[in-house]
Amino acid sequence: MDTEWLRGVNPILLALVATLFTWGVTALGSAMVFFFKSLNNRILNAMLGFAAGVMMAASYWSLLKPAIEMAEVNGGISWMPAVIGFLSGGAFLLIIDKILPHLHIGLESQNAEGLKTSWQRSTLLILAITLHNIPEGLAVGVAFGALANIWTPAVFGSAIALAFGIGLQNFPEGAAISIPLRREGFSRLKAFWYGQLSGIVEPIAGVAGALSVLLIKPLLPYALSFAAGAMIFVVVEELIPESQRGNETDMSTVGAMIGFAVMMFLDVALG
Numbered sequence: 011m012d013t014e015w016l017r018g019v020n021p022i023l024l025a026l027v028a029t030l031f032t033w034g035v036t037a038l039g040s041a042m043v044f045f046f047k048s049l050n051n052r053i054l055n056a057m058l059g060f061a062a063g064v065m066m067a068a069s070y071w072s073l074l075k076p077a078i079e080m081a082e083v084n085g086g087i088s089w090m091p092a093v094i095g096f097l098s099g100g101a102f103l104l105i106i107d108k109i110l111p112h113l114h115i116g117l118e119s120q121n122a123e124g125l126k127t128s129w130q131r132s133t134l135l136i137l138a139i140t141l142h143n144i145p146e147g148l149a150v151g152v153a154f155g156a157l158a159n160i161w162t163p164a165v166f167g168s169a170i171a172l173a174f175g176i177g178l179q180n181f182p183e184g185a186a187i188s189i190p191l192r193r194e195g196f197s198r199l200k201a202f203w204y205g206q207l208s209g210i211v212e213p214i215a216g217v218a219g220a221l222s223v224l225l226i227k228p229l230l231p232y233a234l235s236f237a238a239g240a241m242i243f244v245v246v247e248e249l250i251p252e253s254q255r256g257n258e259t260d261m262s263t264v265g266a267m268i269g270f271a272v273m274m275f276l277d278v279a280l281g
Contacts, residue, residue: 039181041206052258053261058253064272065176122134139209141244150212250266
C-alpha cells in the first residue's frame with residue numbers, strides 16, 4: 011500500500027482519526043444491546059479473554075519491541091526506556107485505580123474500588139470501562155506520534171495494526187458494558203449511550219499521546235513503554251480476573267490465545 015501521500019499529514023490528526031475509529035467500534039459493540047438483553051457467561055468470558063490477548067500482544071509487538079529498537083538505534087541503553095516507561099505506566103494506572111471510583115463487571119456495589127462515593131452502580135460500571143480505555147487511546151496516539159520521528163511503511167503499518175487491533179477488542183468491550191447496563195434497568199437507548207460514551211476517552215488520550223511525543227521527541231521510547239505498562243496493568247488488574255469468573259474459564263483462556271495470535275499476526279503482517 012502506498013503511504014507516501016500521508017507523509018505530510020499531521021501525526022496528531024492521524025492519531026485523532028485512528029482513535030475516533032476505535033471509539034466508533036466501541037459504539038458498534040454497545041449497539042448489541044438493541045439485539046440482546048443478556049450475555050451468556052461463556053461468551054462474555056471469551057470476549058474479555060480476547061480483549062486481554064489483544065492488549066498483551068499489542069503491548070509487546072507494537073510498543074515495547076519498537077521502544078527497545080529505538081533506544082538501540084539512538085545509542086542508549088536498550089532496556090532502560092522500556093523498563094522505566096513500562097513501570098511508570100503501571101504506576102500511573104495504579105494511582106488512577108486508587109483514586110477513581112469504579113466497579114468491575116460481575117461484582118457487587120460494596121466491592122467498588124477507588125475513593126468512596128455515593129455514585130450509582132451503573133456509573134461505577136461505566137467508569138471501570140472508561141479507566142481501561144485510557145491506555146488504549148494513549149497507545150494508539152503514541153504509535154502515530156512516532157511517525158513524526160520515523161516515517162517508514164513498517165512504522166505506519168504498525169500504528170495501523172495497533173489501531174485496528176484495539177478497535178477489534180473494543181467491540182466486545184462495548185457489548186460488555188451496554189448489556190449489563192440494560193440488566194441494571196436502563197432503557198436500550200440509554201444503555202447504548204453510556205456504553206459508547208465509555209470510549210470517548212480514547213480520542214482524548216490519543217491526541218494527548220501524539221502531542222506529547224511531538225513536543226518532546228526523545229520521550230518516544232519511554233512513551234511507547236509507558237503505554238505498554240498501562241495496558242498490561244489493565245489486563246492483569248481487570249480483564250483476566252473478570253474473564254475467569256464462573257465455571258467457563260476455558261473459554262476465556264481460548265479467547266486470550268486467539269486475541270494474542272490475531273494481534274501478533276496484524277502487527278507482524280502490517281508492520
